[in-house]
Amino acid sequence: MRIAFLGTPDFAVACLAELVASGHEIVCVYSQPPAPRGRGQELKPSPVHAFAEGLGLPVRTPVSMKTPEEIEAFQALDLDAAVVVAFGQILVRDVLEAPKLGCFNLHASLLPRWRGAAPIQRAIMAGDPVTGVQVMRMSEGLDEGPVLLSEAVRIDALDTVASLHDRLAxxxxxxxxxxxxxxxRGGAVETPQAEDGVTYAKKIKPAEARIDWTRPAAEVDRHIRGLSPFPGAWFEAPSEKGPVRVKALLSRVEDAEGAAGTVLDDALLIACGEGAVRLLKAQREGKGAQEAEVFVRGFPLAAGTVLA
Structure with a gap:
């Protein structure tokens, strides 16, 4: 089929690769415009953009798909279908209706749970035992279309966004x-989404990232894993030069008690409002991510230290 692929992050790259390998004609790839990345904040193409260029595929990076010019350009592609995987823009009706067979979205949740921008993060943070991947026909509503294909994926106790992301991709x-x-072949069965159980996976805001040690350990643990590796749940630790920001990147719940935010041993066991979490991986300002035993050798946090 003649297909347009619309995607931006790493999550979408494997999907594009499989469509190419399946023999479909990728007429055009759409991705978000190049953005500042890395320490130098240089403008760099998205992962999908870079991958598509490496294959010699034509790439468009419109700021908006809603302009008359972009709508006309999309319609002129004479597509059989369009595939959308974490593109990052809302598509208007004229775009959705342009391909002969329609536009189809790959979404990383079991709809109608976690419609929206951050389904992987929200599933972990909410303590869901299972999530999944679904292919759906796109409609004008946010992730509201009928589902064509679905597969459930278990969320394990030590899953982070990174590990779950890779499995879902x-x-x-x-x-x-x-x-x-x-x-x-005209054999797809489309199942309308249930009207009950609708939740929305709102975009992660920077203000959410700070750890609140007064929350129960299970919630703190899910918060840490649900924001790892980016943006990273963080706290402040005291040092001789003043407070140091530390990102907690992996944790597990343990049975221990103490005043919330207090370090309970010399191996990063930290008391919460109820129970405790042990940090298994952390990263302080200006350093790379480190396993706990390496982290404490360079930045000890002795028992009795109070974290903010």
């Missing part, structure tokens, strides 16, 4: 060609 890349084959 692999599942999604496998599902997409199967769904498109069914669409092409």
């Amino acid at each position: 692999a599942v999604g890349a496998r599902l997409l060609p199967v769904a498109l084959a069914a669409i092409e």
Whole structure:
């Protein structure tokens, strides 16, 4: 089929690779415009943009898909279908109706739970035992279209956004060609989403990242893993030169008690409002991520230290 692929982050790269390998003609790839990245804040293409250029595929990076010029350019592609994977822009009706067979989205949750921008993070932070990947027909509503294909994925006790992201991306890349084959032959079964159980995965805001040690340990643990590696849940630790910001990147819940925010041993066991969490990986300002035993050798946090 003649397909346009719309995607931006790493999550979408494997999907694009599988569609190319499946023999579809990728007429055009759409991605968000180059953005400042890295310490130098140089303008760099998105992961999908860079990958597509490496394959010699034509790439467009519109600031908005809503302008008449972009809508006309999309319509002129004469597409059989369009595939959207974490593109980052809302598509208007004229775009959704342009491909002959429609536009299809790969979404990293079990809809209608966690519609929206941050489904992987929100699933971990909420303590969901299971999430998944679904292929859906796009409509004008936010992730409201009927589902064509679905696969559940378990969320493990030590899963972070990074580890769960990679598993979901692999599942999604496998599902997409199967769904498109069914669409092409007219055999796709579309199941409307349930009206009950709708939740929204709001975009993660920087203000959410600071750890509140007064919360129960289970919540603190999910908060840490649900924001790892980016933006990273953080706290401040005292030092001779003043407070140092530390990102907590991996943790587990342990059975211990103490005043909230107090370090309980010399190996990063920290009391919460109820129970305690042990940090397994952390990163202080100006340093890379480190396993706990390496971290405490360079920046000891002795028992009795109070964290903010």
